[in-house]
């Protein structure tokens with residue numbers, strides 16, 4: 023059973039999952055997850071490996087459609103609409119719900135084209151507008167000064183941290199409401215991690231962010247709400263969700279207590 | 288210590304010896320052909336018809352027939368091959384049981400001796416479709432033969448494209464067709480180039496599959512429905528059946544190898560240019 027905290031209902035929710043379950047072929051990744059995600063706040067998802075955190079995240083923008091034999095049941099409401107409704111326009115959904123991956127995955131294009139490509143596919147082609155958006159998003163991730171003189175060189179020549187910031191810029195350039203992040207810092211060095219972390223914190227003012235992290239200190243530093251996933255009998259469950267302060271200071275569930283004090287997980 | 292060093296050296300020597308030997312054999316064959324053949328080649332050889340069953344004269348009609356056969360073969364097999372590979376790799380609905388079956392069949396087909404394709408082409412294109420011994424029959428038969436090669440290496444090329452590109456593009460709301468065209472296909476280009484080179488190499492070297500389909504008439508073809516002799520059949524005929532045909536056999540082989548090298552270089556260049564066009568700016 024999930025432990026909910028009453029304070030949690032203060033904020034308007036951007037996304038709400040209802041009895042969401044996901045299975046790959048025979049294996050159930052997670053089951054019956056009902057999680058409200060507050061708008062324009064940062065929600066951290068923590069929990070041991072294999073508890074279904076990444077799988078959960080990919081439901082929120084229906085990236086699950088790309089995985090064979092992946093079945094989802096339950097509902098995900100975004101602005102009151104179930105995104106698994108067959109009438110939903112997936113392209114438009116994914117424009118509203120951006121995603122940042124664990125491994126930086128810039129396309130093998132130039133820095134410039136990495137940003138132009140999604141814009142063009144969404145019908146934004148006016149040159150001056152495109153250039154404005156590109157400068158804006160690169161500035162937002164603190165990359166503009168570093169790359170403005172080599173926009174036409176390959177994105178693959180950037181450092182790992184720069185690549186990850188470029189990927190964030192690529193997501194931001196479409197002005198999403200929600201940004202999903204799957205351990206976005208785990209492939210980076212501590213300095214780059216710090217830079218990205220500050221960015222996420224900043225973005226949290228205007229965006230709904232769901233971030234999966236193994237780093238409890240990071241969850242504590244940047245998030246407003248924290249959720250614990252736990253694998254029970256090999257199936258992921260949502261154990262507790264609470265405002266971050268309460269989650270760490272007054273965890274209710276014994277598993278959470280053990281996890282945050284480092285006794286388990 | 289000393290012993291280990293000797294072992295290392297022996298190992299290194301061995302590792303070097305293998306590719307060196309292979310390269311040497313390859314160069315030797317090419318060298319031999321060019322050594323004997325280059326002397327035969329002049330404008331007249333390239334632009335006139337064979338005389339006296341090919342003992343003298345040129346290979347103009349044979350070049351034309353070969354070009355048509357290859358064009359038909361690649362023109363048919365390339366779109367079919369790339370299309371099938373894209374379906375197999377990118378569209379998950381048929382990735383499962385049916386896809387497996389197709390893949391198995393292709394691997395089997397790729398290993399079937401070309402003479403079998405020749406007989407099949409003869410039965411189907413020459414007789415059932417009534418195309419007779421013709422360039423069209425030959426080209427279509429070769430297309431069937433290279434199709435498995437083409438599909439399999441295109442598939443490898445597509446599979447070598449990191450899944451993170453597909454996920455990244457999808458997460459930006461980019462449609463699957465746009466992703467395919469702008470990202471996946473250019474990134475899979477090395478696979479297409481490899482497939483094309485393998486396919487055309489097999490097609491241009493083929494004799495058995497053509498004898499029963501395009502025939503071996505050495506006159507200039509006036510349409511796709513005429514019989515036409517390919518370079519490889521010409522070489523075979525000159526070397527095996529015609530006394531004093533060796534000199535021109537070497538000349539023809541030189542042309543064939545040069546042609547193959549040129550096609551391969553051109554293919555790589557076109558592939559690289561297209562990828563750059565998509566990936567650069």
Ligand SMILES: Nc1ncnc2c1ncn2[C@@H]1O[C@H](COP(=O)(O)OP(=O)(O)OP(=O)(O)O)[C@@H](O)[C@H]1O
Pocket residue numbers: 046049050051069070071072073074075076077078089
């Ligand atoms: N594509 C897939 N096919 C089959 N099983 C999968 C697939 N992806 C994940 N799983 C399984 O689903 C379960 C949950 O995986 P998931 O990646 O969501 O966990 P996670 O909490 O993100 O773990 P980690 O912290 O290691 O990233 C695991 O048991 C995993 O083996």
Ligand SMILES: [Mg+2]
Pocket residue numbers: 075076077204
């Ligand atoms: Mg994960």
